[in-house]
Amino acid sequence: DAGVIQSPRHEVTEMGQEVTLRCKPISGHNSLFWYRQTMMRGLELLIYFNNNVPIDDSGMPEDRFSAKMPNASFSTLKIQPSEPRDSAVYFCASTLSGLYQETQYFGPGTRLLVL
Amino acid sequence: AQSVTQLDSHVSVSEGTPVLLRCNYSSSYSPSLFWYVQHPNKGLQLLLKYTSAATLVKGINGFEAEFKKSETSFHLTKPSAHMSDAAEYFCVVRTIPNSGNTPLVFGKGTRLSVIA
Numbered sequence: 097d098a099g100v101i102q103s104p105r106h107e108v109t110e111m112g113q114e115v116t117l118r119c120k121p122i123s124g125h126n127s128l129f130w131y132r133q134t135m136m137r138g139l140e141l142l143i144y145f146n147n148n149v150p151i152d153d154s155g156m157p158e159d160r161f162s163a164k165m166p167n168a169s170f171s172t173l174k175i176q177p178s179e180p181r182d183s184a185v186y187f188c189a190s191t192l193s194g195l196y197q198e199t200q201y202f203g204p205g206t207r208l209l210v211l
Numbered sequence: 212a213q214s215v216t217q218l219d220s221h222v223s224v225s226e227g228t229p230v231l232l233r234c235n236y237s238s239s240y241s242p243s244l245f246w247y248v249q250h251p252n253k254g255l256q257l258l259l260k261y262t263s264a265a266t267l268v269k270g271i272n273g274f275e276a277e278f279k280k281s282e283t284s285f286h287l288t289k290p291s292a293h294m295s296d297a298a299e300y301f302c303v304v305r306t307i308p309n310s311g312n313t314p315l316v317f318g319k320g321t322r323l324s325v326i327a
Binding site for chain 1 (some may be wrong): 260313321
């Protein structure tokens with residue numbers, strides 16, 4: 097299995113531009129999570145989906161952030177407009193939910209720099 | 212709410228000596244606990260997990276952790292450090308135990324340095 101795939105791996109953009117991060121979960125997994133990692137706040141949940149439905153988006157910082165999961169094999173996280181404080185590493189993770197399917201598998205992350 | 216506290220932000224050991232990374236948890240019920248490792252500029256890899264089975268959990272690369280309910284601890288150990296173990300280690304708790312489709316809560320991380 098290819099694992100969780102994220103693109104792009106690195107993104108440099110200017111303040112005010114729209115940024116779209118992409119994630120392809122492991123085939124067959126039905127839960128998908130977006131996390132953000134910063135020096136100040138560590139790793140924190142932004143939003144997660146079960147069976148393509150958003151369950152909890154309370155971690156999304158503000159209205160500039162939005163996430164979608166149009167089908168079981170694809171999700172996007174969009175920032176519009178981007179700001180320098182959005183600079184971080186964004187991780188996508190997926191899992192197959194079930195009593196003993198505990199492991200979340202993480203993608204390599206997208207390193208975002210907003211100038 | 213579930214939470215974890217990693218007691219050391221940085222641990223430095225010599226190659227070949229034991230590793231101890233400390234983690235305390237706070238949970239209303241029997242937790243699901245994990246240790247993840249992140250090598251520089253890499254993603255997160257699961258080292259091991261505790262999900263209410265054996266209290267001593269063995270993971271990859273010679274790491275193990277012991278769940279101690281009386282101490283609310285889940286410390287990570289390895290008998291002999293290797294240079295390749297240098298990385299950031301995260302103690303993690305699931306928001307709802309034994310429920311794979313719920314989020315993880317991460318500790319602040321412990322950076323392990325290994326000196327030759």
